[in-house]
Amino acid sequence: MSIFLKTGRVKAEWADYNGHMNLAFYIHLFDSAWETLLEKFHIGEESAINQKRTTFAVEAHTTYDKEVKVGDEVDLNLLFLDRDKKRLVYKLEMQSKQEQYLASTTEVCSLYVDLEERKVTEFEQEKEDLIDKFIDENKKNFNPGELHLIDKLKK
Numbered sequence: 001m002s003i004f005l006k007t008g009r010v011k012a013e014w015a016d017y018n019g020h021m022n023l024a025f026y027i028h029l030f031d032s033a034w035e036t037l038l039e040k041f042h043i044g045e046e047s048a049i050n051q052k053r054t055t056f057a058v059e060a061h062t063t064y065d066k067e068v069k070v071g072d073e074v075d076l077n078l079l080f081l082d083r084d085k086k087r088l089v090y091k092l093e094m095q096s097k098q099e100q101y102l103a104s105t106t107e108v109c110s111l112y113v114d115l116e117e118r119k120v121t122e123f124e125q126e127k128e129d130l131i132d133k134f135i136d137e138n139k140k141n142f143n144p145g146e147l148h149l150i151d152k153l154k155k
Helices: 023-040 045-050 125-141
Strands: 003-009 053-064 073-083 087-096 102-114
Touching: 003 023, 023 045, 023 053, 023 073, 023 087, 023 102, 023 125, 045 053, 073 102, 073 125
Parallel strands: none
Antiparallel strands: 003 073, 053 102, 073 087, 087 102
16 A cells, blocks of 8 residues: 555656656655655754755665656655654655556665754754654555665664
8 A cells, every 4th residue: 555645647748759757857856855854853944944954865765667658657655664763764666557557666875964064963852853753653554565675664
C-alpha cells in the first residue's frame, strides 16, 4: 500500500526523441510530489524563504520500470519515510493512473540545511514532532520493497 501525494500529467515538452518522458522529468514530478510533504512538515519553500532552513537531496536511487508518454497521467505516492536528527530517507513511486502499472520509483536521502550557514543542522523539535506524527500515523501503509539508502540514517 502507498500514500497518495498528487497526480501529474506528462507534458509534450517533457518528451524526448524516444517518444517517452525524459528521465529529468521523472525527477521533476517526484520532487513536486515530495514538496507537498515538505510543506506539511514546515521544511519546504516557505521555510527556506522565512526561516532559512530546508532540505537538500544528497543521494538518490531511481528505477525506470515502464515508460510514460505525452498526455499520460501518473499518481505519485509515498512508499516509505524515516528520519534521524539531520536526515530524511524516503521512497516514492509513480503509477500510471489509467493503466495502474508501476512506471518508476525513487529513493532519496536528504539533509536538513541551515541556508545562512550552508551547513547541515538538526531538525527543530516541532519539526521532528510533525514528521514523527506523520510516520506513526502512516507506517502501517508503508510498502517500500528493497531500500538502498536506509543505512544513511544515524539512529
